[in-house]
Amino acid sequence: MSDDKKLAIIATKGTLDWGYPPFILASTAAALGYETQIFFTFYGLQLLKKDLDLKVSPLGNPGMPMPMGMDKWFPVLGTTLPGMESMMSSMMKKKMASKGVASLEELRELCSEAEVKMVACQMTVDLFDFSPSDFVDDIEYGGAATFFEFAGESDICLFI
Amino acid sequence: MADFDQELDASGLNCPLPILRAKKALSALDSGKVLRVVSTDPGSVKDFEAFSKQTGNELMESGEEAGKFVFMIKKA
Numbered sequence: 001m002s003d004d005k006k007l008a009i010i011a012t013k014g015t016l017d018w019g020y021p022p023f024i025l026a027s028t029a030a031a032l033g034y035e036t037q038i039f040f041t042f043y044g045l046q047l048l049k050k051d052l053d054l055k056v057s058p059l060g061n062p063g064m065p066m067p068m069g070m071d072k073w074f075p076v077l078g079t080t081l082p083g084m085e086s087m088m089s090s091m092m093k094k095k096m097a098s099k100g101v102a103s104l105e106e107l108r109e110l111c112s113e114a115e116v117k118m119v120a121c122q123m124t125v126d127l128f129d130f131s132p133s134d135f136v137d138d139i140e141y142g143g144a145a146t147f148f149e150f151a152g153e154s155d156i157c158l159f160i
Numbered sequence: 161m162a163d164f165d166q167e168l169d170a171s172g173l174n175c176p177l178p179i180l181r182a183k184k185a186l187s188a189l190d191s192g193k194v195l196r197v198v199s200t201d202p203g204s205v206k207d208f209e210a211f212s213k214q215t216g217n218e219l220m221e222s223g224e225e226a227g228k229f230v231f232m233i234k235k236a
Contacts, residue, residue, distance in 0.1 A: 024175070027180055028180070032211065099174055
């Protein structure tokens with residue numbers, strides 16, 4: 001067993017905004033010398049897809065800042081309009097790029113390079129009828145017991 | 161500013177990229193060599209202190225130059 005600190009993360013969300021914390025924290029921890037593992041389950045599996053097409057929704061997300069002060073006056077029902085989610089997602093991506101924030105693909109690649117171990121929850125892969133060919137290559141598959149094998153030895157454990 | 165062996169321009173990049181790029185650049189250096197990092201991310205000032213503390217790579221200098229943040233890091 002190594003003496004490195006260990007970080008275990010469970011990633012359960014599959015939206016653009018919630019995709020960032022697992023990859024930012026995992027890649028940074030790896031750079032600091034942590035041995036790091038992310039366990040992707042339920043909607044978190046979207047973060048492992050070869051083609052990431054994640055969205056951020058203003059619907060039911062009252063904390064989300066919107067352009068032109070729309071979050072202050074825009075009716076909640078308006079956020080259900082067709083095309084709203086795509087529009088907000090593309091605006092968010094543009095904003096991130098303009099501020100020098102890495103794309104999720106880039107952060108995921110950096111995690112791979114830093115040997116962050118990524119484990120897909122087998123049960124939810126089966127539940128949603130996903131196939132290993134949907135996902136990036138360098139991942140493993142496992143269940144709850146697999147997660148605890150690593151998490152039980154971890155110094156930090158996060159549920160995201 | 162003191163001498164350095166390699167320079168990394170992380171201008172325009174935001175958290176955590178300056179740290180990740182610096183880590184990568186340091187990995188390629190021999191022990192005792194100095195990496196100079198230029199960044200525009202205000203958060204990187206605290207982050208490089210924390211990075212140095214946790215990785216043992218010495219932060220020899222941290223300052224501002226022409227509106228940018230400049231760090232000198234010695235590989236452990």
